[in-house]
Amino acid sequence: MAKRRERIDRPIKVLSEDIYALESVSRMIYVAAPSVFPILFLLLLPLFTPSLYMQRVLILTAVYALLALSWDFIAVATGLVSLGQALFFGVGAYSAAILNLHFGLPPMVTLVVSTLGGAAIATALVAPCLPLRGIYFAMTTLVYPLLLARAIEATAVLGGTDGLVGIASFPNVWVERYLVLVFVLGATFALRRLLRTDFGLVMRSISDNDQAVRASAINITVYKLIAVYLASALGCFAGAYFTHLYMFVGLSAFSLDLSILPIACAVIGGMGTLVGPVLGAFILVPLAEMVRDLGTLRIVFYSLLLVALVLFKPEGLMNFLHRKYQQIERWVQV
Template identity: 50%
Template sequence: MEKRKERIDRGIKARSEDIFALSSWREMLYLLFPRAIPIVGLLFLVPFLTPYWREIFISTGVYALLAISWDMLISAGLVSLGQSLFFGIGSYVAGSLNHYYGLPPILTIPIGTIGGGALCTIVLLPVLRLRGIYFAMVTLVLPLMFSRLVEATRILGGTEGLTGLTPFSSPWVSVYLIEIAVLVALFGFRRLMGSDWGLIIKGINDNDRAVMSAG
């Protein structure tokens, strides 16, 4: 109670969902059951998918991750029109490690995720202070510049992309991997936006100058 009082005194909205979840099994089931239905449903649905629908499922999961990453930026008031570039940089990092160095996908995917995030951070650092239409236009120009660079130099396979990449040992690994990634990203993003950091992100969207002044 003392900790909660301090949070209220600091002007931060106290969340009581965790307290209710621990109060009894009834409240715990009330909170977890709606979340468990789609997760369990997807887990049991996957084995019945045909190869065609398996590819559709994987593509849908990839675009879902792209949408979640875009939603995170828009929550801070940053409209990114080049999100596919930042998403694709990680894919190219992972693909290049497999294509040129022969690393297995189980290693290239986490390396590509971290490396792609680091490269995108470096690319966006000069424009992070931009807001509104200015930030949107810069993020729109960046993928156009990159596509012209690829076409002119034919790096990374040119317009045809990288070929001959090593797949997973089983197609079901790809399906369950993308499903787990989407679920972790979705619930992780929801948890983040409900935390103190999420309140800061929302505050940046409302008035970034006030957030900077508050420290």
């Protein structure tokens, strides 16, 4: 007797992308659970991480989650591949340091200013290359962090190769712990929401077929600029936060590591889902930290993982989970 596996969507009527007709409490829980539980889990996590080391890993994870989210948002909203998340991170990191050291602004103020202002600087740097596509844009983004790092090295401004030290830290550990987590959650849901509006729909269409969007009387450059600004704001926040956390900024703020690990997180979690990259960061970054003793070998490890996933399982975890959750699978006789 031949059997085959059948996949059926769960019988919840989806009227529109985000309006559900709910008939019972259990259905309501079913719909709400995937977003409520992870949020609660994340918010409770700092309370149950005992050691300072674990706290730092959690924070590092959140920082990479922001970079991964930023990478994914650029990819979804413009169809462009960035190889230089380090640019956003570095610009944010250095602007926070300068604002704090030279202008004496407190961390909470520098965070806001360097997120908004740093993103403006980063966007202005990338803007001339926005009409480019594919490898051309990838090359530009690859070049920028290298260029800024070399320029700082060569001119010895901003502390040169030694970096800048003595930057103020956060007022207390709770701010330190929760600030970045809340920002990750807020950013993820805000961007998801944005992509579901008509504005976001136009953004997503640009990566599908930019010519048809232009022929629809829409200026795609404006949309790309907004997308890059939002993405770089995330990266800049991550950089600024990191600077205050370690009270130091150096050329490592432009390192290649910051560009490639977020891509790996995004691919593992599922490109284009926004939540996926965050999930990916929470899997990959702690793993990478566990093998920190291996030195640079851990970069080899996650680079190869990234290649394997792109080649063999490009779907990503989030899409997989979504499918499993929304569909019933059963064996039926043929």
